[in-house]
Amino acid sequence: MREEWKHQICSPLFWGILIGSILVNTWILANFRGQRDLVKRSREVWEQVQLPVSEETARIYLDMLEPTEKKETGVPTFRQMMEGTLYMLRELDGESLADAFSSSLMLDGRAEDYVREEYGKLETVLEKNRENGTAAGFFVPCSRSFFELFSRWIPLSCTLESILAGILLMMHSVSETFTTGTAAVVYATKAGRRIQDSRRRAAAALGILFTVCIWSVTLLGACAVFPLGSLWKTLVGSMMLLDSFFPMISRIPLTAAGYLGAEFLISLFTALLFSYMSFSPVTRNKNSFASFVQLGMGCAVVYTVTSLFPKDSRFYFTMQYNPVDLAGKAGHWMVSGGTFFSPQHYEVLVLLLWGVVAGAAAYAARRKFLAEDL
Numbered sequence: 001m002r003e004e005w006k007h008q009i010c011s012p013l014f015w016g017i018l019i020g021s022i023l024v025n026t027w028i029l030a031n032f033r034g035q036r037d038l039v040k041r042s043r044e045v046w047e048q049v050q051l052p053v054s055e056e057t058a059r060i061y062l063d064m065l066e067p068t069e070k071k072e073t074g075v076p077t078f079r080q081m082m083e084g085t086l087y088m089l090r091e092l093d094g095e096s097l098a099d100a101f102s103s104s105l106m107l108d109g110r111a112e113d114y115v116r117e118e119y120g121k122l123e124t125v126l127e128k129n130r131e132n133g134t135a136a137g138f139f140v141p142c143s144r145s146f147f148e149l150f151s152r153w154i155p156l157s158c159t160l161e162s163i164l165a166g167i168l169l170m171m172h173s174v175s176e177t178f179t180t181g182t183a184a185v186v187y188a189t190k191a192g193r194r195i196q197d198s199r200r201r202a203a204a205a206l207g208i209l210f211t212v213c214i215w216s217v218t219l220l221g222a223c224a225v226f227p228l229g230s231l232w233k234t235l236v237g238s239m240m241l242l243d244s245f246f247p248m249i250s251r252i253p254l255t256a257a258g259y260l261g262a263e264f265l266i267s268l269f270t271a272l273l274f275s276y277m278s279f280s281p282v283t284r285n286k287n288s289f290a291s292f293v294q295l296g297m298g299c300a301v302v303y304t305v306t307s308l309f310p311k312d313s314r315f316y317f318t319m320q321y322n323p324v325d326l327a328g329k330a331g332h333w334m335v336s337g338g339t340f341f342s343p344q345h346y347e348v349l350v351l352l353l354w355g356v357v358a359g360a361a362a363y364a365a366r367r368k369f370l371a372e373d374l
Contacts, residue, residue, distance in 0.1 A: 008206050013172055014165070020310040021161040025218045028153050029225055035146045036225055040077050042140040043063060043229045052136035053089065053240065058082045060101055065141065067090060072198030078141050088239040088247060089135055093126060100246065100338035109312030118343060121247050122336060129237040146226075149244050150260060152331035154222060155348070159267040159330035165214075166207035166275030167295065172289035173203035174279065196369065200279060200362075207275045211268050219260070232257040236335065245332075246338030255296040259335070266333050266347050273323055273351060283365040299324045317343065326350045 008014065043062045052055045068080040102112045105258035129135040139148050174196065182339040234241060236250040236259050254262065264295065282291040302324045309316050319325075333347050 008169065008173060008202050009209075011169075011172070012150070014206060014210065017165045017168065018210060019162070021157075021165070022217055024161070025154070025157055025214070026221065028149075028157055029218075032146065032149045032245050033225060035142055037144065038142060039140055039226045039228060042138075043227065043231055046138050046231060047229070050139075051138075052133050053082075053085060053138055054136060054336055055086060055203070058086060061138065061141070080311070081141050085141070089130070092239070092247070094121070094123040097122065097246065097249070097336065097338050101336075101341055102340045105311060107311050107316075109349050110314045111311050111316045114314045114317060115341065116343070119336070121344075122251075125237070125249055125251060129235075129249075129357070134235040134237040135239050135247075137234045137240065138236055139234045139240035139256075140228075141240060141286060142242070145245075147241050147244055147256070149193075149226075150222065150256065151335075154265040155260070155267060155331035155333075156217055156284055158211070158218055158264075159234050159270060159327060161214055161338050162207070162211040162267060162271035163274045163327055165210040165269040166204075167278040168288075169206050169210070170203040170278045171282040171291055172277045173199045174282045175286055175288040175291070196283075206274060206277055208268065211271050215264050215267070228256075243340070245268055248335040248337050250335045251344060252334070254334075262286065263331065263333055266351075267330060268329070269351050269355075270323070270327055271356055272294060273358055274327070276362050277323065277354075280358075280361040282363040283362075283369050288352045303328070321346070321353065323350065 042065065045061060049057065049060055049064070051060070053061070062079055062082055089193050095116070098116045101107075101119070102115050109114060126135070176199075232255065234256050236254045236256065239247045241248050241256065248259075250259070278291065279296055281294050282288055285291045286296070302322055306316075306319045306322070306325055309319050327341070329342065332342060334342055336342055
């Protein structure tokens, strides 16, 4: 496996995807660069005041952040945003979030009833957050959803890039001997065919390395551009941790930094799942291009079916327990809000269920490969 590892890590494919992904993520960070000064000021203000948001402290924070009521066309002022935060501290409940989520997806019937039932369970979390002060945690009062960069765009981009890398690395590794015409020599015996095991493990390990690299480089770059400092300790559940227009509600206590750590772990296992899902078709086809097209078409079909499924049935949500929808929800894992919803244990159940399916398919493909005539 060591030789396979060395061979693959020197592959232009690995470095090409990594450099391309870094460039894409750099562009994403650049789109938020206008928030840098506000982030620095918010951190400095928090380190001076360090008080929960309330009617009284809101004036202190605003006087330090925005002493004048500057108005930018189409963008709410900090004072308007703080008023919205105070309103949510007092009034936000599970029913309001359920209404917003149902309206965003135009849900009806049993699907809407299911959403109301699930969001009703979040009432306890909301009340607990108010009682222990989590809901009043201070963060960057950003008029352009600054936290969405960390809560949505970084996890989504890193996850999709890791999935693509995992699939391409696995397919390239397994099909390489057939592409170069050396398969008849390398796989002439059963012992020789077991080399494929080393190739599969090396490709999976390289996919894991890619995920670690792209997440590390992206987060280090984001932390350098946006020095949040002690604001990383803000708990998810704060009414100022906004993704678009709604706060993020988590069933388990997580800081902003802890939330990103959890997203990274789920992203890692999701990429590994897709990598093993690609092993079966490429072992059968012995052609990476044809296998990539097949897998892509399969994912497109799954996405289309789940998207077009009637939104008046509870099965609309049951259908989303698949790897494609799991990947698309990156950045919204483990949390719920007004435009996104994560059922309890959703991520773990999808990874376990489809991990078993992918493992069984890979095992069957391996057994068939060892027995067939080339």
